[in-house]
Amino acid sequence: MLPVVSIVGRPNVGKSTIFNRLIGKRKAIVHDEYGVTRDRHYGQSYWNGIDFNVIDTGGYLPDDMNVMVVGIREQVHIALEESDVILFVVDAEHGINTLDRSVSQLLRQQEKPVLLVANKADNEMRRLNASEFYELGFDEIFPISGISGIGTGDLLDKVTDLLPEAIKEEEDPSPKVAFIGRPNVGKSSLVNALLDDERCIVTDIAGTTRDTINSKLNFNGKDYVLVDTAGLRKRTKVKENIEFYSTVRTARAIQECDVAVLILDAMRGFEDQDKRVLREAEKYNKALIILLNKWDLVTEKDTHTVKDFENYIYESTPQLDYVPILTISALNKKRVHKVMDVVEEVIQERKKEIGTSEFNNFIEDMLSMRPLPMKRGRQLKIQYGTQVKSNPPVFKFFMNSPQDLPPNYRRFIENQLRERYGFKGVPITMVFRQK
Incomplete structure (x- = not known):
C-alpha cells in the first residue's frame, strides 16, 4: 500500500489544480465556482523514486451548517485520518482569510506532518508576500503555482522526505463495479450501504457526486472495487462545464468497469436517458444489472408488481432482456447485499467458456x-x-x-x-x- 498525501484548505484556493499537477492528469474537476470538489478524489504520483497516493478534498468550511458543507467537512476529516502528510493550501493572491485561520487550528492538532502551501504565487511579489502566512503558526512555507508548476519541485522534495516507505503489493486484479444512473437515484447511498462507511457524501440534493469515487469492498471473501459515478443527465441539460466533465468521467467509468449497475428510482420509472446509458454499457460489453431502488416507497404493490415492472423494462429494450433486475432500498439496506450476489453471478457468467x-x-x-x-x-x-x-x-x-x-x-x-x-x-x- 502506498503512503498518502492529502490536500486540504478553504474553498477556491486551487487544491484541485495542485492535485492535477501532482498526478499529472486532469482527474479532478477544476473550475472557479465554489464547491466544485465535493468528495475525496484519489490519484497516484511519483517523485524521487517514490510512488504515493494523493487525495483532493472539498473546500473546508468549519462553521457552516449547510447540509452539503457538513458533508464536505466530514470528507476532510476522513482524508486527514488516512494521510501520512497533509498539504494545507492557502491563496497567495488574496492573503490570509478567516477560514484559513480556522483550518490551521484544526491542522495544528494533527499528529502528522503539515506543509503550508501558498498557491497562486505566480510572480516574485506574491512569493515575497507569502511570508504573511507564518502568522498561521507553521515553520515553513512553500510558495508555488499549481497552474505553472513553479515551486512544486521543492514541495515534492519535502513531501517525499517525510513519507513512510510503501508496503509493496501486486496490481489490484479485483473486478470493478460501476454504479451508474440519473442524479439522485441513490448511487452513493447504495455504495455507503455496501461499505457501511461514509466514503461518499449522501444528501437529497440531485447531482451531489460530480466525479467518480473508487472504494474497495470485500464480500464473501472476494475483493471488488466499487465505483460511484456522477449522475448522468440528459445531454441537452449538460450546460455547465462541470456537468460536462462529470458526464465524460462517468462514460469513462463505464468503459473501465467490469460490471455496470444501472440504478433506477422506482418512483420515476425507466426513461430514455436510462436506456441510453444501458446501451452505452452494452456497447462496451460490460456485464449489466438493473436495480430498482427506493422500492419501499412503492405503496401499491402486490405479487405481480415486480414482474410488471420487469416486463415494462424488457418491452422498452427487448434486446436487453437478458439483464437481471433486482428491487432494493439502499437507504433502509433492504436486499442490498443481494446486489453483490448478482454482481458475482454475472462476473462468472462473463468468464464462461464453451469448448x-x-x-x-x-x-x-x-x-x-x-x-x-x-x-x-x-x-x-x-x-x-x-x-x-x-x-x-x-x-x-x-x-x-x-x-x-x-x-x-x-x-x-x-x-x-x-x-x-x-x-x-x-x-x-x-x-x-x-x-
Whole structure:
C-alpha cells in the first residue's frame, strides 16, 4: 500500500489544480465556482523514486451548517485520518482569510506532518508576500503555482522526505463495479450501504457526486472495487462545464468497469436517458444489472408488481432482456447485499467458456431446429464455430456469404445461446466470417 498525501484548505484556493499537477492528469474537476470538489478524489504520483497516493478534498468550511458543507467537512476529516502528510493550501493572491485561520487550528492538532502551501504565487511579489502566512503558526512555507508548476519541485522534495516507505503489493486484479444512473437515484447511498462507511457524501440534493469515487469492498471473501459515478443527465441539460466533465468521467467509468449497475428510482420509472446509458454499457460489453431502488416507497404493490415492472423494462429494450433486475432500498439496506450476489453471478457468467466440440454440437442442434434461409438462390450454411474469447464472450462463426445472414437469424442464434448456456447479464459478441 502506498503512503498518502492529502490536500486540504478553504474553498477556491486551487487544491484541485495542485492535485492535477501532482498526478499529472486532469482527474479532478477544476473550475472557479465554489464547491466544485465535493468528495475525496484519489490519484497516484511519483517523485524521487517514490510512488504515493494523493487525495483532493472539498473546500473546508468549519462553521457552516449547510447540509452539503457538513458533508464536505466530514470528507476532510476522513482524508486527514488516512494521510501520512497533509498539504494545507492557502491563496497567495488574496492573503490570509478567516477560514484559513480556522483550518490551521484544526491542522495544528494533527499528529502528522503539515506543509503550508501558498498557491497562486505566480510572480516574485506574491512569493515575497507569502511570508504573511507564518502568522498561521507553521515553520515553513512553500510558495508555488499549481497552474505553472513553479515551486512544486521543492514541495515534492519535502513531501517525499517525510513519507513512510510503501508496503509493496501486486496490481489490484479485483473486478470493478460501476454504479451508474440519473442524479439522485441513490448511487452513493447504495455504495455507503455496501461499505457501511461514509466514503461518499449522501444528501437529497440531485447531482451531489460530480466525479467518480473508487472504494474497495470485500464480500464473501472476494475483493471488488466499487465505483460511484456522477449522475448522468440528459445531454441537452449538460450546460455547465462541470456537468460536462462529470458526464465524460462517468462514460469513462463505464468503459473501465467490469460490471455496470444501472440504478433506477422506482418512483420515476425507466426513461430514455436510462436506456441510453444501458446501451452505452452494452456497447462496451460490460456485464449489466438493473436495480430498482427506493422500492419501499412503492405503496401499491402486490405479487405481480415486480414482474410488471420487469416486463415494462424488457418491452422498452427487448434486446436487453437478458439483464437481471433486482428491487432494493439502499437507504433502509433492504436486499442490498443481494446486489453483490448478482454482481458475482454475472462476473462468472462473463468468464464462461464453451469448448469447440460442444459449441459445434450446439450449432448442429440449432440448425436442425431452424434451418438457415436461402439467399439469392443459394442455401446459407454455417460450417463450424468456436468461442475465441471469454470475459467478455466472443463467438466466431465460419460460413458462406456471411453478409447475407439476416438480422433476425442473428437474434435467433443469440437467443439459442442464452437458452442453452445462460450468459445472464452479459452481452454476447458474434462474428461471422467467410470460410
